[in-house]
Amino acid sequence: xxxxxxxxxxxxxxxxxxxxxxxxxxxxxxxxxxxxxxxxxxxxxxxxxxxxxxxxxxxxxxxxxxxxxxxxxxxxxxxxxxxxxxxxxxxxxxxxxxxxxxxxxxxxxxxxxxxxxxxxxxxxxxxxxxxxxxxxxxxxxxxxxxxxxxxxxxxxxxxxxxxxxxxxxxxxxxxxxxxxxxxxxxxxxxxxxxxxxxxxxxxxxxxxxxxxxxxxxxxxxxxxxxxxxxxxxxxxxxxxxxxxxxxxxxxxxxxxxxx
Amino acid sequence: xxxxxxxxxxxxxxxxxxxxxxxxxxxxxxxxxxxxxxxxxxxxxxxxxxxxxxxxxxxxxxxxxxxxxxxxxxxxxxxxxxxxxxxxxxxxxxxxxxxxxxxxxxxxxxxxxxxxxxxxxxxxxxxxxxxxxxxxxxxxxxxxxxxxxxxxxxxxxxxxxxxxxxxxxxxxxxxxxxxxxxxxxxxxxxxxxxxxxxxxxxxxxxxxxxxxxxxxxxxxxxxxxxxxxxxxxxxxxxxxxxxxxxxxxxxxxxxxxxx
Numbered sequence: 001x002x003x004x005x006x007x008x009x010x011x012x013x014x015x016x017x018x019x020x021x022x023x024x025x026x027x028x029x030x031x032x033x034x035x036x037x038x039x040x041x042x043x044x045x046x047x048x049x050x051x052x053x054x055x056x057x058x059x060x061x062x063x064x065x066x067x068x069x070x071x072x073x074x075x076x077x078x079x080x081x082x083x084x085x086x087x088x089x090x091x092x093x094x095x096x097x098x099x100x101x102x103x104x105x106x107x108x109x110x111x112x113x114x115x116x117x118x119x120x121x122x123x124x125x126x127x128x129x130x131x132x133x134x135x136x137x138x139x140x141x142x143x144x145x146x147x148x149x150x151x152x153x154x155x156x157x158x159x160x161x162x163x164x165x166x167x168x169x170x171x172x173x174x175x176x177x178x179x180x181x182x183x184x185x186x187x188x189x190x191x192x193x194x195x196x197x198x199x200x201x202x203x204x205x206x207x208x209x210x211x212x213x214x215x216x217x218x219x220x221x222x223x224x225x226x227x228x229x230x231x232x233x234x235x236x237x238x239x240x241x242x243x244x245x246x247x248x249x250x251x252x253x254x255x256x257x258x259x
Numbered sequence: 260x261x262x263x264x265x266x267x268x269x270x271x272x273x274x275x276x277x278x279x280x281x282x283x284x285x286x287x288x289x290x291x292x293x294x295x296x297x298x299x300x301x302x303x304x305x306x307x308x309x310x311x312x313x314x315x316x317x318x319x320x321x322x323x324x325x326x327x328x329x330x331x332x333x334x335x336x337x338x339x340x341x342x343x344x345x346x347x348x349x350x351x352x353x354x355x356x357x358x359x360x361x362x363x364x365x366x367x368x369x370x371x372x373x374x375x376x377x378x379x380x381x382x383x384x385x386x387x388x389x390x391x392x393x394x395x396x397x398x399x400x401x402x403x404x405x406x407x408x409x410x411x412x413x414x415x416x417x418x419x420x421x422x423x424x425x426x427x428x429x430x431x432x433x434x435x436x437x438x439x440x441x442x443x444x445x446x447x448x449x450x451x452x453x454x455x456x457x458x459x460x461x462x463x464x465x466x467x468x469x470x471x472x473x474x475x476x477x478x479x480x481x482x483x484x485x486x487x488x489x490x491x492x493x494x495x496x497x498x499x500x501x502x503x504x505x506x507x508x509x510x511x512x513x514x515x516x517x518x
Contacts, residue, residue: 013280014375021377022284023277091381095398099390102499114499116273116382118280122350123375131358132402139354139407140414142423143391148398151422155399158417163410164401240361240373 005078007105009098011091011117012036014127014227015201017043019118027085027115033077035070036087038227041201048085067097071104078110089227090120095145095169121167124199124229128206129241132165138235141165146174153181161187165233172197172228176215182232187211192237195219198226208236264337266364268357270350270376271295273386273486274460276302278377286344286374292336294329295346297486300460307344326356330363337369348486350378354404354428380426383458383488387465388500391424397494400424405433412440420446424492431456431487435474441491446470451496454478457485467495 008027013019015038020028028034028048037057045053056065056073070086077084092098092114105112121143125132132141142159146152147170159166161182171178175195183189189212197205197219205223211232267286272278274297279287287293287307296316304312315324315332329345336343351357351373364371380402384391391400401418405411406429418425420441430437434454442448448471456464456478464482470491 011377018282018285019280019375021272021278021280025281026277091377091385093385093390093392094381095392097394099393099396099494099497099499102388102390106499114385114388116278116377116385118270118350118375118377119381122353122378126350126352126373126375129361129373131352131361133352133354134358135356137358139410140401140403142399142401144399144423151398154419154422158419158422160413160417163413163417164403235358238358240358240365 005081005083005111007074007078007084007086007110007112008115009086009092009101009112010088010115011096011119012044012087012089013118014090014120014123014199015041017041017047019123019200020044020047021115021117023115024117027083028087030083031085032082034085034087035073038089039201040087044087051085067100071101074101074105075108075110078105078112079108088117090123091117094119094121094143120199120227120229121169124196125167125194125231125235127199128194128196129239130194130231130235131238131240132167132231132235134235134238137238138165138233141167141233143167143169145169146171146178152178156181156185159185161185162191162233165231165235168230168232170228171230172224175217175230178230179211179214182211187232191232192234194231194236196229196231197223199229201226208239264339264341264343264370266333266337266343266345266369266371267374268345268351268360268371269347269374270355270378271303271346271348272377273349273379273382273458274300276300276306278382278459279303279306280374280376282374283376286342287346289342290344291341293344293346294332297348298460299346303346310344326359330360333360333364334367334369337364337371338367347376348379349382350376353378353380353402379458379486379488380428383455384426384453384490384494386458387453387455388498389453389490389494390497390499391426391490391494393494393497396497397424397492400426400492402426402428404428405430405437411437415440415444418444420444421450421492424490424494427489427491429487430489431483434476434489437489438470438473441470446491450491451493453490453495455488455490456482458488460485467498
């Protein structure tokens with residue numbers, strides 16, 4: 001009988017290897033197989049050099065791999081005794097479908113674990129100098145995606161304008177609709193907003209402006225399909241950016257996906 | 260003239276060194292001085308062995324160090340060319356007052372940087388097998404603290420019961436009031452809830468139950484002042500706990516604070 005494998009659902013953080021946790025690094029070093037979604041930084045690839053890397057990302061212009069197929073790959077590899085890392089941008093339990101994968105693994109009796117990561121919901125604004133909470137400015141935030149239109153619409157309807165910071169993930173393509181909903185709900189046109197694409201990657205692009213200008217902001221083509229975070233609320237006017245020039249990481253080669 | 264120092268506002272994650280980022284580890288290794296809040300894991304202490312450690316935590320039974328005094332310490336050390344780590348539980352920009360410290364440092368012209376960390380708001384539930392979002396169950400969450408009573412009350416009033424997952428930080432002492440507010444607002448008595456104390460530390464203690472039992476849950480004395488995360492919503496009934504037995508970390512000695 002083969003020894004049991006281990007499937008680790010690992011949060012990779014926003015992109016640069018600096019924001020991998022020590023546990024994520026250990027799991028990558030030990031991995032036989034890494035299933036990843038997005039473009040992966042060469043520094044992250046280098047950590048799991050001996051592993052087989054499989055891109056299961058769902059991106060425009062690629063044949064879609066279904067969630068069920070990903071789960072079958074995880075179960076299959078785990079049942080063969082392999083050390084598997086399922087590498088997810090940010091944190092595996094924040095819009096990462098990590099819960100579904102964990103359930104499937106548990107039902108199949110495959111040993112697995114969750115390795116929390118640095119969520120882009122928090123890190124992307126932080127790296128742009130925007131704190132989601134700030135004394136006297138905001139003491140709560142919501143994390144939402146316009147990909148679930150029913151919930152995001154109901155949430156925007158319910159929230160009094162300006163009460164909390166709004167963080168919208170996977171909502172770049174819906175930024176016009178999001179801005180319109182907020183404006184219709186009574187958020188002032190001049191409410192500070194920010195759009196953060198590709199935080200902690202070479203495709204990093206940051207836009208700041210008023211809520212009523214969010215719809216029209218246009219990133220350069222190379223950043224337009226990078227993971228994006230939208231922040232709306234008074235904190236988005238803060239720019240606690242770095243006096244020290246080290247961040248964002250500047251020594252990076254461009255990201256590559258090993259296909 | 261002395262060389263400029265660098266003050267790094269570093270998120271330590273939930274407690275165990277496994278959840279430090281690579282950048283946090285690097286900054287701890289380089290540090291001359293570490294200002295920390297909470298009890299620090301011996302594994303974290305060991306990384307910054309050569310540094311001076313100063314506990315500036317505001318905890319029951321200790322003389323209070325004001326936020327202004329902490330900021331003066333940071334500015335003073337930075338202006339003397341020291342490498343300083345301001346170590347904060349979770350992420351420095353989520354209820355960490357990191358924004359205030361960043362502002363003070365910028366105003367003083369001291370080089371600084373933000374090193375995002377794994378927020379307990381996400382990691383504490385994840386380590387207990389609770390995903391904050393889960394397809395078909397929850398697709399948004401709010402992070403709030405009852406320490407700001409006006410905002411948390413307004414938020415609970417505004418949110419339709421069950422629409423999003425509620426994550427309350429620094430709210431353990433107010434759990435009875437929080438539960439009452441939610442029940443009064445119409446959240447069903449049987450809404451799943453969880454209380455996660457000291458996640459990823461030896462004081463870890465987890466309670467799960469119905470919302471109407473949250474007020475009465477009583478942790479053991481050694482966990483009662485550990486950092487706590489309350490989760491309310493359908494996801495709290497999920498238990499995607501680990502088949503593999505490695506987590507929570509079991510090889511830890513008890514936490515110590517170097518005074």
